[in-house]
Amino acid sequence: MNINELSDDEILAIAHPLWDELVRYSNEGNYVKFIRHFSLNLRRGLNEIEMGKQFTHSELARNLSEERDCLGLIRRGEHVTVLYRVRCKVREGEWLGRMVLGYEDGEVRIFGASIF
Template identity: 75%
Template sequence: MNIIDLTDDELAAIAHPLWDELITYSNQGAYGKFIKKFSYNLLLGLNEVEMGKQFAHSELARNLVEERDFLGFIRRGEHITALYRVRSTAREGEWLGRMVLGYEHGEVRIFAASIF
């Protein structure tokens, strides 16, 4: 099955809980839980030292508002991108949250995640 064939409602039922977990674990600095749904290739490409520094020192990554505004899905190839408006409890302004999902060995996995 290709994830782009799912309806927006089906995608939302998958993507929103995954995004909410990323925000929760980012705020907690729980690196092991944060990466638990990452794809194998994403895990291979991570620099764990840099990720650890981000969790320890990033004011933004540790102070994200759990409520999010869903902006939409983008379908491309074998992946979807879920877009969210994100806010911080420590910094003024808004950020764009992006999470790329697809199937890996029959399970939905996170192929990319960022806030910018």
């Protein structure tokens, strides 16, 4: 199945809980739970030690606000990118959150996630 066959509302019903989990486990520094919905290729490409350093040393990664605004969807091929406006609990300003979703083995998985 191609995720782009779903309506915007159907995609967002999947995306929002996944994003909320990413924020929760980033704030907790819980690497294992943070990556649990990642695609196999994304998990293989991550360096657990570097991720651990980011969780430990990044003020942003450990203090993300649960408040989020969805800015929209970008559909391409077999993936959809969901864009969020995110904030930090300890730093002023706004950041762009990006999460790429698609199907892997019949389940929606995260193929990319970042905050700019």
